[in-house]
Amino acid sequence: MKLSAPIFQLKRRAKLMARHNGVPLHDALDQIAREEGFARWSLLSSQIAAAxxxxxxxxxxxxxxxxxxxxxxxxxxxxxGLQLLLDAARDERRAVFFTLEFTEQQARKHIRSLEKAPSGIGDTLEIVTSNEISAEYIIRHLSGSERGTVAVIDYLQVLDQQRSKPALSEQVLALGAFARKTGVILGFISQIDRSFDPESKRLPDLRDVRLPNLVDLGLFSKACFLHNGEAQLQDVA
Structure with missing residues (x-):
């Protein structure tokens, strides 16, 4: 069965319904699921899990x-990471790409290549390319953003490349506290160490993240690992 809207929009609709009608979120989710032809939200969720x-x-x-x-x-x-930002923009959220790797022109070219049809949505993404990007810079730039704002940082291992910037562990700690306080979602693109051996396991995991400078990966709430067309999202214990 084809859903009437992307799953993130259905979830947003349920949140608005719960807020406006004063009902528990799980009841609103189940009502949305029934409108889509499912007895409850968990059944709808199980169908999209394999998507x-x-x-x-x-x-x-x-x-x-x-x-x-x-x-x-x-x-x-x-x-x-860019697809996540495009989906956030389609959901009428603020979407920001902080990059120390691309020029704005390169980033926008990449974004346009991901749009299935010309819609102008990609043009609404904010692209930040300043060499000053750090936790303090990101927090200042996102100050006052609404809950659910999505920002992607490209990439984790270069945030403290300049000696004038705080240690990576301090920056991740500060960004985690900011995210929890404000409800902003922060995604970090990250490198995997060359020692990762796809012959021994299909996908890398936290042990394979390249960390030239020490950082507690337990500060992240979720992690997504990709390799050879496969991707897996998991909670970080």
Missing amino acids: ALSETILSRLDDGDLLLVAGRPGHGKTKL
Whole structure:
């Protein structure tokens, strides 16, 4: 069965219904599910669980999440991060791409290549390319954003590349506190160490994240690992 709208929009509709009607969120979710032909939300969710992660990732994130998106070069981590931002923009959320790797022109070219049809949605994404990008800079730029705003940072391992910037562990700690306080969702594109061996396991995991400087990966609430066209989203215990 084809849903009447993307899953993240259905979830947003349920949240608005719960708020306006003064009902528990789970009741509103079940009502939306019935309108889509399912007895309850859990049955609808199980159907979309097997869908391509790029089509459903926004619906699987909660306000205030700190998301790690990790993979070897060329395996789709940047594409997934930008797709998340496009979906956020379609959901009428603020969407911001902080990049220390791309120029604005390169980033917008990449974004346009992901749009299935010319819609202008990609043009609403904010692209920030300042060399000053750091936790303090990001927090200042996102100050006053509404809950559910989505920002993607490209990429984790270069946030403290300049010696004048705080240690990576301090920056992630500060960004995590900011996300929890404001409800902003922060995604970090991350490198995987060259020692990852796809012959021994299909997908990398937290142990394979390249960390030239120490950082507690337990500060992240969710992590997505990609390799050879596969992607898996998991909670970080």
